[in-house]
Structures are given as C-alpha cells and as structure tokens.
Amino acid sequence: MNAVGSAGQPAAAVLPPAIFIMGPTASGKTDLALQLCKRLPCDIISVDSAMIYRGMDIGTAKPSAAELAQAPHRLIDICSPTDTYSAADFRRDALVEMAKITAVGRIPLLVGGTMMYFKALLHGMSDLPSASPQVREQLMQQAQLQGWEALHGELAAADPVAARLIHPNNRQRLIRALEVQRLTGQPISSLWQAPPAVFANAADNEDYTYVTRWQADAGSSLPYTVVQLATAPQQRKTLHERIHQRFLTMLDSGLLSEVEGLMARGDLNPSMPSMRCVGYRQAWEHLSGACDHAAFVDRGVAATRQLAKRQLTWLRKWPDALWLDSDSKDIVADALKKAGLSTTLKP
RNA sequence: GGCGCGGUGGCAGAGUGGUCAUGCAGCGGACUGCAACUCCGUUAACGCCGGUUCGAUUCCGACCCGCGCCU
Numbered sequence: 001m002n003a004v005g006s007a008g009q010p011a012a013a014v015l016p017p018a019i020f021i022m023g024p025t026a027s028g029k030t031d032l033a034l035q036l037c038k039r040l041p042c043d044i045i046s047v048d049s050a051m052i053y054r055g056m057d058i059g060t061a062k063p064s065a066a067e068l069a070q071a072p073h074r075l076i077d078i079c080s081p082t083d084t085y086s087a088a089d090f091r092r093d094a095l096v097e098m099a100k101i102t103a104v105g106r107i108p109l110l111v112g113g114t115m116m117y118f119k120a121l122l123h124g125m126s127d128l129p130s131a132s133p134q135v136r137e138q139l140m141q142q143a144q145l146q147g148w149e150a151l152h153g154e155l156a157a158a159d160p161v162a163a164r165l166i167h168p169n170n171r172q173r174l175i176r177a178l179e180v181q182r183l184t185g186q187p188i189s190s191l192w193q194a195p196p197a198v199f200a201n202a203a204d205n206e207d208y209t210y211v212t213r214w215q216a217d218a219g220s221s222l223p224y225t226v227v228q229l230a231t232a233p234q235q236r237k238t239l240h241e242r243i244h245q246r247f248l249t250m251l252d253s254g255l256l257s258e259v260e261g262l263m264a265r266g267d268l269n270p271s272m273p274s275m276r277c278v279g280y281r282q283a284w285e286h287l288s289g290a291c292d293h294a295a296f297v298d299r300g301v302a303a304t305r306q307l308a309k310r311q312l313t314w315l316r317k318w319p320d321a322l323w324l325d326s327d328s329k330d331i332v333a334d335a336l337k338k339a340g341l342s343t344t345l346k347p
Numbered sequence: 348g349g350c351g352c353g354g355u356g357g358c359a360g361a362g363u364g365g366u367c368a369u370g371c372a373g374c375g376g377a378c379u380g381c382a383a384c385u386c387c388g389u390u391a392a393c394g395c396c397g398g399u400u401c402g403a404u405u406c407c408g409a410c411c412c413g414c415g416c417c418u
Contacts, residue, residue: 059383060383086381091380115382119378120379124379126379169386169387170378170385172382176379188379192379273381281383298371305373309374309375313375313378314378
C-alpha cells in the first residue's frame with residue numbers, strides 16, 4: 001500500500017505552488033491579496049460568483065480600477081449579468097488561468113469567498129451533464145401539474161440515495177437530480193465518483209441533515225501544492241460591524257443607481273443568478289416598491305450577514321485551512337509565516 | 348384629574364385557565380453545474396405587585412408606562 005501510493009504519481013514536492021485566500025465577505029481578503037502581491041511573485045485569480053459579472057461593481061465590492069491596475073484580477077468581468085455560470089465552469093477557467101501563471105514562473109493566488117468554487121477546484125467534480133434549460137422547464141411544468149411532492153416521489157423511486165440527501169422542499173437541488181436522471185438515464189448518485197458517506201444510523205434521521213464525510217476527490221485533484229489560508233475576525237460582532245459599515249459605504253458610492261441602471265437595461269429579471277446576489281436582490285425589491293429605504297438597508301445588511309455565516313460554515317470544517325486573524329496588525333507577516341514562504345522571493 | 352384602549356421573546360404580530368402561534372432577525376447545520384443560490388434545524392416572551400384557582404400570560408384589583416378623548 002505504501003509503495004503503490006507513490007508509484008503512479010509525481011511526488012508532491014514537484015507540484016507547482018498555489019495560494020488560496022478564503023474568508024467571509026468583508027473580512028479584508030482583497031487587501032491582504034494586494035499586499036501579498038507586493039511581497040511575492042503572485043498573480044490573482046478571483047474566486048467569486050458575483051464579481052464575474054460586468055456592470056456589477058459597487059455591490060460586489062469589486063476592487064477599484066486603481067487596485068486592478070496595480071494587481072490585475074483574473075475571472076472578474078467575464079460574464080454578462082444575463083449569463084449563468086457554474087462551479088464547473090469556474091474550475092475549468094481557473095485551471096487555465098493557473099496554468100498560464102505557472103508557465104511564466106509565477107504563483108497563482110486565488111482569492112475569494114465562493115466556497116463552492118474552492119471546493120470544486122480542489123477536489124474536482126464528477127462527470128455530469130451541465131444544466132439543460134429545456135429539461136428544467138419540463139420539470140417545472142411537471143411540478144405545476146403534479147405538485148412538488150410527486151417530483152420528490154419520483155426521485156425516491158429512481159434514486160433513493162439522492163432522495164434521502166435532498167429535502168423535498170429543496171426544489172433547486174431536486175430539479176438538478178431529476179435533470180441528470182433524464183439526461184443520462186442514470187441516478188445522479190450513481191454518477192458521483194465519490195458519493196457522500198452517510199453514517200450508519202442515517203435511516204433513523206428524518207430531517208435530511210445527514211452527516212457526511214468530506215468529499216474525496218471527485219475527479220482529478222488539483223495538481224498544485226496549495227497553501228490554504230483562511231481569514232476572518234475572531235469575533236462575530238466585529239464582522240457584523242464591518243458588514244454594516246461596508247453596506248453603508250456601498251450606498252454612498254451609488255449602489256442604488258447601479259441597480260437602477262441594471263433594471264433599465266430591460267433584459268434582466270430578479271430570478272437571474274446575477275440579480276439574486278446579496279444587495280442586488282434587496283435593491284431590486286426596494287426599487288420595485290416592495291419596501292421602503294430603511295427596510296431595504298436592514299434586509300441588505302442582514303442578507304450579507306447570512307452570507308458570511310454560510311461562508312464560515314464551510315470554513316469551519318475546511319480540512320487544511322491555515323487560519324489568520326483578519327484584525328492582526330501585520331496580517332501579511334502572519335500569512336507569510338503560516339504559509340512557510342520566504343520573503344526573499346521577489347514580486 | 349377623569350374616562351377609554353393598550354403594554355407578549357431583538358423587532359413585528361396572533362392567542363389561550365394547564366402541552367403558549369407565526370414572520371423577520373440571531374444562532375447551528377447541509378450543500379457535485381444557479382452557490383452572494385437553495386434548503387434544514389433551533390434559542391428566546393407574556394410591564395410590575397397582590398388576589399382567585401390544584402394551576403395563571405390568560406380572570407380580578409392596585410400600581411407604572413404609552414396612546415386617545417374629556418374637564
């Protein structure tokens with residue numbers, strides 16, 4: 001077993017380096033990345049499902065033009081707000097960019113808060129068909145006619161494993177599972193290369209919150225030696241204050257006019273992924289007259305807090321995270337130390 | 348000063364003589380092609396004092412506070 005392990009693969013030491021900076025929203029990831037770029041030969045790749053959209057700058061806290069000039073970010077502004085982008089798309093695109101950066105002898109620095117994208121990049125994804133608008137439309141119509149319970153019943157009959165993991169109320173995931181089933185003729189769970197390991201007593205648990213093991217590599221693992229830094233304030237309260245303050249700053253910077261402009265295009269609607277981003281969704285509702293300005297601000301800030309909480313849920317169980325306190329006086333030094341990187345490298 | 352109405356968890360808001368809604372926020376969690384998505388779970392209250400009662404958030408009384416009307 002020990003001999004087999006190293007036989008077919010190159011030793012880890014020969015893999016080129018890469019750095020992750022992960023963290024909840026408003027924890028200072030961008031600042032840290034910009035500073036690291038001054039100390040190390042890094043090129044930044046954004047890992048953010050909202051910054052991919054052109055014309056969505058204020059609400060996504062995209063780096064300023066000056067910052068981008070100083071340290072270009074890849075995978076920003078690559079989509080129209082009318083587009084749908086996916087974790088699989090991200091993995092494909094990120095691998096291309098990482099290869100380019102490595103080819104010129106530099107280090108890919110992946111910075112962002114979309115934890116699903118980090119996971120997809122790190123562990124790969126099973127070979128599943130991508131989304132099919134036609135099939136989804138069919139399933140939506142079927143749900144209209146027969147009810148959502150019937151759809152979940154269909155999944156339970158065809159794929160009990162997936163049905164146990166997907167709550168009947170989770171329509172988005174239910175649609176996806178049935179979509180794969182229709183497209184391939186096979187249960188989605190049979191196509192997962194690393195199906196989640198459900199605890200033996202899972203059958204006793206009826207609330208669908210099964211405890212699963214961290215997914216093993218689902219495709220190819222990432223061919224890099226990765227330093228995975230995670231940053232967040234020690235206190236939740238601190239993060240909440242930063243989130244509130246930043247939202248107010250976004251308002252001062254013209255968040256509402258940005259969204260007004262997007263609405264005026266005429267080709268966007270509130271069900272698109274871009275318009276469901278934190279801040280944009282609430283602004284759209286407010287500008288449509290659904291709530292007054294004060295309620296809009298409260299909802300926007302609350303939605304951001306909830307986003308941060310979900311990001312922290314990912315991060316808490318992240319196996320190889322090296323933690324940094326985002327309030328540290330010299331977080332760059334902390335980061336270099338944690339990463340075991342020498343500052344003798346030149347940017 | 349008198350009369351009337353009302354005081355319910357961080358907020359909104361039902362309701363009941365005994366297991367005391369619900370929504371939002373908060374907290375915990377899940378999450379393999381929409382992931383800043385979607386979903387699951389969950390903490391927490393009856394203004395104050397006394398009385399009636401086996402038992403009061405609920406009934407009675409006093410008091411405090413708020414709103415309205417009257418003098």
